[in-house]
Amino acid sequence: MKKIILLILLMASPLLMAAGGGYYIGEKVQTNIRSTESLRKGAKTYMNYCMGCHSMDFQRYNRVAADLELTEDEMMNGLVLTDAKFTDKMTIAMDEVQAKQWFGKAPPDLTVIAKARGLDWLYNFLINFYADPKSVTGWNNLTLPNASMPHVLWELQGVRTAHFETHTDEEGNEHKEFKNFETVVAGKLSEQEYKDLAGDLVNFLDYSSEPAQLTRMAYAPWVLLFVSLFTFLAYLLKVNYFRDIH
Ligand code: HEC
Structure with a gap:
C-alpha cells in the first residue's frame, strides 16, 4: 500500500511543480526558438556568465555551433572563454565537493533544466534577484527563496531591494507578501534590455534541453x-x- 501511495505521489510530482508549488511567477516569457539571433545572444550570455559554475554536460560545442549557424572560429574564439576543443562536451572543471563548500550546494548541470523547471520559472528566477543582507551570498530570490546562487548578472540589472508586507491571518499565522522592488544601484542595462537578455538566455536553455526541436519545428x-x-x-x-x- 505504501509503495502505491509513493508511486502516485511520484507520478503527480511534475504536476504539483507545474501548478506553481508556491513559486513566485510574476511574468510570462515570450521566446522564439527559431530566432537564431536570439539563441546566439543567449549562448553568449551563458558562456560569459553561467559556464563558470554550470556545466552543460549533454551538449557539445560543435553541435551548438552547427545549430546556431556559427563557424568553428566564431564559436571557439568569439563565444568560448576556455581552451576547450571544438568537439568537446561542454563540461566544466569545478570540483563538486569544493563547490558545495563554497555555495552550500553544487550548481546543477543546466542542459535539461528547461524541461525540469519550465521557461516561465527560469525567466522569473533570472529577473527576480534582490539584495538581502541576511543571506550568506548577500542575495536572495523571489522565485527560489534562499537560493544559494549569487546574482551573477547584477552589474547588468543593477542592485534592488525587495519590500514585503506581513499579514497575520485569523489563526495567528504570519504571511509575508511581496510588495515591490526598489532599485538602489542602477544597472548597465535598462529594465527592458535586461528582460530581453534574460529572455534570450531562457530561449538558449530551452533549445539546449532539446536541440531536435529546431528540426521538429521546421517539419511541422x-x-x-x-x-x-x-x-x-x-x-x-x-x-x-x-x-x-x-
Ligand atoms: C558563482 C557560481 C554560479 C554562477 C556563475 C551561476 N550560478 Fe546558477 N546556481 C549556482 C548555485 C550554487 C545554484 C544552486 C542554488 C540552490 O539550489 O540554492 C544555482 C542554481 C541555478 C538554477 C536553479 C536550478 C534549480 O532548478 O534549482 C538555475 C536555473 C541557474 N542556477 C541558472 C544560472 C544561469 C542562467 C546563470 C548565468 C546567468 C548562472 N546560474 C550562473 C551558482 C552559480
Whole structure:
C-alpha cells in the first residue's frame, strides 16, 4: 500500500511543480526558438556568465555551433572563454565537493533544466534577484527563496531591494507578501534590455534541453500541408463515391 501511495505521489510530482508549488511567477516569457539571433545572444550570455559554475554536460560545442549557424572560429574564439576543443562536451572543471563548500550546494548541470523547471520559472528566477543582507551570498530570490546562487548578472540589472508586507491571518499565522522592488544601484542595462537578455538566455536553455526541436519545428508546416492536401483529396474521393448514392 505504501509503495502505491509513493508511486502516485511520484507520478503527480511534475504536476504539483507545474501548478506553481508556491513559486513566485510574476511574468510570462515570450521566446522564439527559431530566432537564431536570439539563441546566439543567449549562448553568449551563458558562456560569459553561467559556464563558470554550470556545466552543460549533454551538449557539445560543435553541435551548438552547427545549430546556431556559427563557424568553428566564431564559436571557439568569439563565444568560448576556455581552451576547450571544438568537439568537446561542454563540461566544466569545478570540483563538486569544493563547490558545495563554497555555495552550500553544487550548481546543477543546466542542459535539461528547461524541461525540469519550465521557461516561465527560469525567466522569473533570472529577473527576480534582490539584495538581502541576511543571506550568506548577500542575495536572495523571489522565485527560489534562499537560493544559494549569487546574482551573477547584477552589474547588468543593477542592485534592488525587495519590500514585503506581513499579514497575520485569523489563526495567528504570519504571511509575508511581496510588495515591490526598489532599485538602489542602477544597472548597465535598462529594465527592458535586461528582460530581453534574460529572455534570450531562457530561449538558449530551452533549445539546449532539446536541440531536435529546431528540426521538429521546421517539419511541422510541411506535415500540416500534407495533412490538408490529403484531407482535400479524401474529400474529392468521397464526393466521387457518393455521387450515385441517393
Ligand atoms: C558563482 C557560481 C554560479 C554562477 C556563475 C551561476 N550560478 Fe546558477 N546556481 C549556482 C548555485 C550554487 C545554484 C544552486 C542554488 C540552490 O539550489 O540554492 C544555482 C542554481 C541555478 C538554477 C536553479 C536550478 C534549480 O532548478 O534549482 C538555475 C536555473 C541557474 N542556477 C541558472 C544560472 C544561469 C542562467 C546563470 C548565468 C546567468 C548562472 N546560474 C550562473 C551558482 C552559480
